[in-house]
Amino acid sequence: MEKSSKSKKRLNTAKELPLIIAEYYQECHEAKKEGRPVGWMPPMNGGIELFYAMGLQPVFPENWSPVCAAFGLTHKNFEVCEGMGYSRDLCGYLRNIIGYVHGMMGGPDNPLGGLPEPDIILPPQGGCSPVMKIFQALMRRFPQARTFYADMPQVAIENIRDHHMNYAVFEMKRLVNFLEEVTGRKLDYDRLKEVVRLSDKACELWDEIMSYRRFIPTPISASEIGIMFVMVTRQGTQTAVDYLTRVRDELKERAEQKVGILENEKVRLFWDNIPLWYNMGLFNYFEKMGGVVVAETYSAAWSLRLDADNPMETLARKTLTSYPLVSCVSIKKRKEMVLKACREYAIDGAILHRNKSCVPITLGQMDIKRELEEMDIPALIIDADHMDDRNFSTAQFQTRADAFMEMLLSRKGYSL
Amino acid sequence: MISDLARPFDEIVRNMDQELQTLASEGKRLIGYFCTYTPVELIHASGFIPVRILGDAGTVEKAYTLTPDFICPYLRKAVEKGLNGSYKCLDGLVQGYTCDAACGVANIWEANMGADPFHILPLPYVDQDESRSFLRSGLEDLAEILKRAGGDFSQERLADSLDIYGRIRTLMSELYEIRYEHRLPLSAEDFLTIVQAGFITAPERYLSMLHDLIDALPETCDPGEGVPILVSGSLIEETKVLRIIEESGGRVVADDLCTGMRNFVPAYGHGSDPMDQLIDRFMNRFPCPSRSSAEYRLPRLLDLMKHSKACAMVFVFQKYCTPHLSDYPFLNDALKDKGIPSIMVELDETGIMEGQLKTRLESFFEMIGW
Numbered sequence: 171m172e173k174s175s176k177s178k179k180r181l182n183t184a185k186e187l188p189l190i191i192a193e194y195y196q197e198c199h200e201a202k203k204e205g206r207p208v209g210w211m212p213p214m215n216g217g218i219e220l221f222y223a224m225g226l227q228p229v230f231p232e233n234w235s236p237v238c239a240a241f242g243l244t245h246k247n248f249e250v251c252e253g254m255g256y257s258r259d260l261c262g263y264l265r266n267i268i269g270y271v272h273g274m275m276g277g278p279d280n281p282l283g284g285l286p287e288p289d290i291i292l293p294p295q296g297g298c299s300p301v302m303k304i305f306q307a308l309m310r311r312f313p314q315a316r317t318f319y320a321d322m323p324q325v326a327i328e329n330i331r332d333h334h335m336n337y338a339v340f341e342m343k344r345l346v347n348f349l350e351e352v353t354g355r356k357l358d359y360d361r362l363k364e365v366v367r368l369s370d371k372a373c374e375l376w377d378e379i380m381s382y383r384r385f386i387p388t389p390i391s392a393s394e395i396g397i398m399f400v401m402v403t404r405q406g407t408q409t410a411v412d413y414l415t416r417v418r419d420e421l422k423e424r425a426e427q428k429v430g431i432l433e434n435e436k437v438r439l440f441w442d443n444i445p446l447w448y449n450m451g452l453f454n455y456f457e458k459m460g461g462v463v464v465a466e467t468y469s470a471a472w473s474l475r476l477d478a479d480n481p482m483e484t485l486a487r488k489t490l491t492s493y494p495l496v497s498c499v500s501i502k503k504r505k506e507m508v509l510k511a512c513r514e515y516a517i518d519g520a521i522l523h524r525n526k527s528c529v530p531i532t533l534g535q536m537d538i539k540r541e542l543e544e545m546d547i548p549a550l551i552i553d554a555d556h557m558d559d560r561n562f563s564t565a566q567f568q569t570r571a572d573a574f575m576e577m578l579l580s581r582k583g584y585s586l
Numbered sequence: 587m588i589s590d591l592a593r594p595f596d597e598i599v600r601n602m603d604q605e606l607q608t609l610a611s612e613g614k615r616l617i618g619y620f621c622t623y624t625p626v627e628l629i630h631a632s633g634f635i636p637v638r639i640l641g642d643a644g645t646v647e648k649a650y651t652l653t654p655d656f657i658c659p660y661l662r663k664a665v666e667k668g669l670n671g672s673y674k675c676l677d678g679l680v681q682g683y684t685c686d687a688a689c690g691v692a693n694i695w696e697a698n699m700g701a702d703p704f705h706i707l708p709l710p711y712v713d714q715d716e717s718r719s720f721l722r723s724g725l726e727d728l729a730e731i732l733k734r735a736g737g738d739f740s741q742e743r744l745a746d747s748l749d750i751y752g753r754i755r756t757l758m759s760e761l762y763e764i765r766y767e768h769r770l771p772l773s774a775e776d777f778l779t780i781v782q783a784g785f786i787t788a789p790e791r792y793l794s795m796l797h798d799l800i801d802a803l804p805e806t807c808d809p810g811e812g813v814p815i816l817v818s819g820s821l822i823e824e825t826k827v828l829r830i831i832e833e834s835g836g837r838v839v840a841d842d843l844c845t846g847m848r849n850f851v852p853a854y855g856h857g858s859d860p861m862d863q864l865i866d867r868f869m870n871r872f873p874c875p876s877r878s879s880a881e882y883r884l885p886r887l888l889d890l891m892k893h894s895k896a897c898a899m900v901f902v903f904q905k906y907c908t909p910h911l912s913d914y915p916f917l918n919d920a921l922k923d924k925g926i927p928s929i930m931v932e933l934d935e936t937g938i939m940e941g942q943l944k945t946r947l948e949s950f951f952e953m954i955g956w
Contacts, residue, residue, distance in 0.1 A: 255919070299909055303909065303912035321711050324683045331723075333720055336720075337710075498689055529687055530690060532656075533687065534694060536694075537652070
């Protein structure tokens with residue numbers, strides 16, 4: 171297995187994805203040309219719906235990192251960033267995007283045309299520390315951009331109280347005022363309701379798509395997780411709803427016909443933490459042995475429902491809950507989610523990616539592992555990094571994965 | 587070597603387990619915390635003794651089973667020490683959300699070592715009226731949680747706690763002022779030991795020890811030798827690194843550490859009631875990079891250098907510390923532009939490679955040629 175390899179796509183709709191991605195980045199460049207303000211922001215927050223409702227263009231630097239990984243550009247970006255004095259111990263998203271904006275951005279070899287420069291920057295306060303620091307660095311790089319410091323409580327979902335919600339709503343309203351002031355565009359609340367309705371529809375479809383992974387054999391695996399792109403960049407648009415509808419329809423048909431991802435599905439796996447964006451082919455490795463990843467932690471970030479009748483409140487809640495849902499703000503809650511998924515998706519074994527680029531998701535994994543084992547679900551830890559392949563050892567992965575799969579297959583009565 | 591002046595503080599630090607056990611046997615209830623952004627005054631006002639959970643010298647063995655090796659050594663060692671039973675006297679754990687690692691480790695602590703009450707307090711990043719109201723609600727929430735755990739909070743009690751901690755911070759600030767004038771007869775190692783003792787013992791006792799220390803200070807003091815430096819970083823536990831810095835030709839005259847000045851400035855907050863004063867102090871703290879940007883910190887660090895007549899900066903970071911490592915390139919470039927020499931030292935869990943560090947530092951101080 172190569173360090174960089176691509177996953178095998180079986181769904182026809184997954185094969186449409188490159189076009190969807192290209193169209194999104196084209197739209198970003200058109201916005202810049204047309205003078206439609208471009209705003210850079212972190213994903214998983216209500217800013218995306220506000221932007222689409224106001225006809226502004228949202229751009230997600232974090233999402234650009236997997237694109238760079240897919241195009242094999244991360245090494246160049248890391249080199250620039252580390253040359254500036256940033257430590258190799260810092261998150262790969264941070265090193266990639268800082269390297270990109272100080273290096274190849276605007277140059278001739280940018281895939282998909284690269285990123286258009288921001289007119290607005292929305293630094294997050296309330297996500298993880300590296301994202302906060304990424305945006306501080308971006309503000310330094312693009313001093314002409316107007317910036318808005320949002321403040322979002324970092325609170326465990328089970329501890330959310332009225333004052334957290336009130337403050338989050340206040341901050342959303344402050345953001346609206348800021349956007350209206352710097353863009354001269356007025357937010358139309360009816361239009362916002364429509365955008366939120368579309369966003370909610372996308373979430374509903376997302377959940378429906380994920381629920382097909384409960385089928386045995388599963389008609390969709392983690393290899394197709396790239397469809398998440400529309401949840402990151404297109405929430406609140408008809409494009410996302412149309413695409414996800416097509417994905418859902420294809421899955422429905424495959425499920426009805428009992429067409430699985432694998433001809434002979436033997437072992438069902440759970441993946442904890444972000445995948446290796448530069449090596450999605452890792453999933454092929456399990457699939458060759460009859461193992462298919464049918465659930466993961468990361469996809470839960472979009473399993474929210476939104477209330478279109480109360481757009482500001484619902485967007486505030488979305489912003490407040492998305493990060494804690496997948497991080498270590500409450501390990502108790504995340505553990506509950508993982509264990510529930512393992513029960514619902516009939517998981518035989520879990521792969522816990524100990525991710526050097528993501529402390530918030532990695533912390534607590536050992537506690538999760540212990541509880542999985544109490545449920546008689548063996549768990550494998552692999553040491554890697556979602557962005558930096560220098561922190562991934564293919565041989566070590568293969569040794570561990572082989573032993574793990576052999577054990578799981580043997581437990582299920584398959585002869586080796 | 588610890589001086590006679592710092593010896594009583596060193597006794598407490600070296601006998602931490604015993605110190606905590608004594609407090610517990612006196613009927614005191616102890617609440618642990620990791621970051622100094624935790625509202626210790628409120629914990630104290632509720633009838634508990636806040637204890638900063640420290641790590642330990644040495645390597646991590648048991649904590650490998652609970653934490654990855656790419657979080658800061660401080661937190662890993664703290665878990666190690668917890669697993670070794672040093673903190674069995676703690677009742678609960680309260681943590682202000684500062685960095686992801688501290689938040690995650692607090693959760694791990696609760697799951698594996700138990701903590702009741704357990705609370706992570708969200709903290710605002712911006713200062714506006716609504717942020718202050720939000721923080722007030724969070725603090726009231728915490729007071730309620732502590733009340734359910736047998737605490738007894740009132741505004742009057744908070745006023746008393748603010749007074750005690752304010753007096754401690756004022757005395758520490760006096761020591762800092764003497765240090766800025768280069769006439770403090772304490773090594774950096776002594777100084778850190780004095781600060782650390784304050785994390786472990788009851789504030790009433792610590793206040794009295796600080797009074798004794800200040801009374802015992804000589805009228806005059808030899809300014810000593812060495813390049814006057816500012817040490818900036820996260821948290822230093824092992825006093826040895828400061829000793830090496832001073833043995834290699836530096837003299838620490840100021841710091842930007844959370845085991846140092848960041849914990850003491852300002853001494854008090856202003857406001858119409860004790861809760862407002864607590865909030866105001868939080869909002870005006872000398873900023874930690876986990877709560878602010880490098881641009882915000884730079885002018886404050888430069889002021890500190892000017893005030894203390896430090897002529898070089900030594901960055902001392904815990905390995906893997908995202909907030910500090912992310913601010914470092916900007917700060918380093920800015921210092922370079924101003925002609926201020928700087929060097930960066932990382933602490934890993936095995937401590938420091940003494941010989942190598944000493945050689946680097948000696949070359950650095952020689953290069954400055956002060």
